Amino acid sequence: MSLMMPKAEQEILDRRGELVERLRAILPEDNVIEDEAARRAYECDALTMYRQLPLVVALPETVEQVSQIMALADEMKVKVVPRGGGTSLSGGSLPLEDGILLAMGKFNRVLEVDYENRCARVQPGVTNLAITKAVEHKGFYYAPDPSSQIACSIGGNVGENAGGVHCLKYGLTTNNLLGLEVVLMGGEVVRLGGKHLDSEAYDLIGIMTGSEGLLGVITEVTVRILQKPEVVRGLLLGFPTVEDGGNCVADVIAAGIIPGGMEMMDNASIRAAENFQPCNYPVDAASLVIVELDGTTAEVDHLIARVSEIAKAHNASDIRVSQSESERQQFWAGRKNAFPAVGAIGPDYLCMDGTIPRKELVGVLKRMDELAEKHGLRVANVFHAGDGNLHPLILYDAAIPGDIEKAEAFGADILKLCVEVGGVLTGEHGVGVEKRDLMGEMFSETDLKQQQRLKCAFDPNHRLNPGKVFPTLHRCAELGHVHVHRGQVPFPHLPRF
């Protein structure tokens, strides 16, 4: 792999035997994985182009064990990479050659459901979907729904601030948390929040969320649960141009409507989905928009009429309104299959994750076509249209020498384009290793150093998941230096009251 990771420390590699032995003193025999073949199962996450065998895999079952492992790692100066479901698309849990892979899969219990306070306390290895499964018999659900929800863990969702198709109305992970328990580097256990709202001091739950495993190990999560809406219905809208589809999306929002979900696909994705599994999509449409509206019956009926009018005004060639739950599911089927569908024509694909101001969509898609030509690769687009989160799927063939590099270069160009038009590198997949070296496109060195100073407050020796997120590692002592431009007096010309 072309990716540069922090150089493995020979001293740590030499002490592997001692580390394994001491881990075995903390954990049951089977929970320390030393054997190479068994470690192989952990060599990558869902960003499979990068692989690395971990030094050793530890599978703790209790908070106390996590705390002891973190204390041991601190004492032996060993790095730690936390891992949940292993579904990261940005390589967030890519192992290190000289690091412990801390796999949290055994933390798989729902600890408490408190319907009256509308929250659930769960262990971090519980899957996203399992939370909804645990509460749906009472009509509740957990709102963020990343497409990997069957497999991804809630601990990983917190680490990555996972999103999904319902973010615009219901928020990302960060907007749906009440409490966390975190084990810090060194083994200290802290509890943040609880069943109440808002933080009493600095919003450390907010900063842990999306910190990509660089600040602490999450051992418990309290999430908010919501009552399912009375009615959910979908509209499937086909448009003759991308502009028409984009304008329809903009006008829906401008009309004061915040749909539960609003997704857009370009013609390449529409065709790929239809070929993969017929879902009755309009294959000649240049863009397809799926709008999901939820609420009470009266409200949803009212909004469906309004959205249909807006679609008509933007030349919609196809307007279908779901008449049953199965029809609504069918509207979504093609969108939900979009990734495997594109994979089927690939044979490989790289999924990008930029966010752009919505109004830039048409221009960005045009420029993306030009980039596709430049790099000699094809691209299909699916788009969380409501919130501007774009997922270009770059098609390549790993069997062709040089194709991976071409795909990486194309991907980097796309993300640079997103930043150029006022967007960001990643909307929901995280920086990880994948976008690490592009951070400079969005942030100045000063911005990045300030972020790393925050890291130093949690992990002064950079032992927790190093090599992720930041392109350059600065020692904390170095970051503490201050350069003051001496001799500058308070500005005499400032207005004073």
Added chain:
Amino acid sequence: MSATDFKTDVLAPTTEDELVGVVEAAIANRAPLHVTGAGSKRAYGHDVAADRALSTLGLAGVSLYEAAELVMTAGAGTPVRDVLNLLDQQGQQLAFDPVDPAALYGGEPLSGTIGGVFATNLSGSRRLTAGAARDHLLGFRAVSGRGDVFKSGGRVMKNVTGYDLSKLVTGSHGTLAVLSEVTFKVLPKPDTERTLVMSGDGAAASLAALRKASGSPFDASCLAYLPAAEASAFGLPSAVAVFRLEGPEVSVLSRRDSVADMLAGAARSFDTLDEPASQALWAKVRDGVPVAAADLAVWRISTAPTAALDVVSRIAASGTEIAAHFYDWAGGLIWLGLPEQQPAADAVRSAVGAHGGHATLVRAPSDVRANVPVFEPQPKPLAALNARVKEAFDPFHILNPGRVVPRS
């Protein structure tokens, strides 16, 4: 209170460069700054011992407002009033409904700055369902206590690029960095609203009704309970549970009926406030008007909704005189008015501690605040972690020292 009321020298840089200059000079002289906007919430938190105040009022103006993209960017010193006026023209709002500090601290209505709104994270009644200020800040620019200009986040709704420092600066009371510019999510105003008023039941049953409604699909955006004395201030004849329903009219009316049907009971009677009356009621609930009488110390307590009644009972059982109180956020927020010289911090905090949550003394005379921690004291490991976070941004302790954690 406006910036002119500061007894100290007030510096008001008009550019980010000037702001850097002020902070650098403060570092060079090790002279702390009282970081502020318009000073509308100056009495919130501990008094800052600083010879100079640094106001963001000179950094004002909306530089980007794209209604269809639901986003606005403004200088930190932009008056809240200006922000709300602009949004109103496009039928939009700040969904978290920031508390207007005028009721608590005096001064002109809406005289604060948008930077101050985020720096204090004081969100209103809709916080329960729409999120807090912290959920709406998308990005910012600021100057750290090291004199560095830095930015975080962006202008798009969905962004996980780097640490989410927007969460950290929101509610940090100017102790980490001086905000120079904020970018935030704005949302459409609902077409209309009504408030369902339920009377005839006691506190326990009424609070249970709030919880039941908030766990129903009928989507009440704000849920509060006002005891009889506090309700009378609104011209309501008895203790009431109030449910705010917002959205398209057809939906509002049907959901109002659904909530009333769901909660119907022999002793209960229901009434409806029309749109203007509903808006007026919730503005007062948001701002804590029922407990804001001049001679009271005011607490805001955040706890689990089911704990609300017991927290208040415990405080009362300690012998503390509760002059006024009411519940917002379906019980999750308790507003408490106590005699201003006797804020009973120990009783309040031990009652909250029994259930989990935090109590903030949002208003008390300066001499009282000098002796009572305004914000919930942290257990040791967390206090140490918070202190290290502060150190990462403001190693010289020049930004609002002692504002949140009193100097020992």
